[in-house]
Amino acid sequence: MNALDYFNTRLEATISPMDxxxxxxxxPEExxxxxVRNGPEHVRSVxxxxxxxxxxxxxxxRLHEIPKxxxxxxxxxxxxxxxxxKAAAFLLERGYKVKELTGGISAWKEMNFPVSDFSAKIHPSDRCGC
Structure with missing residues (x-):
């Protein structure tokens, strides 16, 4: 694969937070x-x-929750x-059209784009106390 093919493939599979x-x-309807983050709810509250x-x-x-x-x-x-x-590959194998958001939630928050914070809804006994 040459450089142009690599970058075209990368652009086909990803989307930046701004884009x-x-x-x-x-x-919005599209x-x-x-x-798709794994881990305890308290670390995924935002x-x-x-x-x-x-x-x-x-x-x-939960595939039934994801629109085709x-x-x-x-x-x-x-x-x-x-x-x-991993999630994108799983969904692509099942016929979904998928892209990965580059940089994840870290890049999104770094750009001060809108987030939801559910930490107040997590019951104190659910927290690990770390």
Whole structure:
């Protein structure tokens, strides 16, 4: 694969936070944003605003919640996390149209884009106390 093929393939499989925000504002009915991060709820309490929360480890059981007629945008923690890539591959194998949000929630928060914080809704006994 030459450099041009690599970059074209990368652009085909990913979307930047800025591009996603612009596209979703223009055509919200075309996209389904999905937080696929695994881990305890208290560490996942901040999500991208209006994202569906379906952890990667629950995808098999929750496929019925994911629309086939929209482009699915998956995200995880950051550029170092491969959970979104695993989720994207799983969904692509099942016929979904999928892109990964580059940089995950870290890049989204760094750009001060809208988030939802559910930490107040988590019961104190659910916290690990770390």
């Amino acid at each position: 996603y925000l612009r596209c979703a504002e223009a055509n 996209y389904f944003l999905m937080d 999500t991208i605003k209006d994202a569906a929360v379906i952890p990667q480890q629950e995808l098999q059981e 007629d929209k482009e699915i945008i998956v995200y995880c923690w950051d550029v170092w996390c491969n959970t979104a890539a």
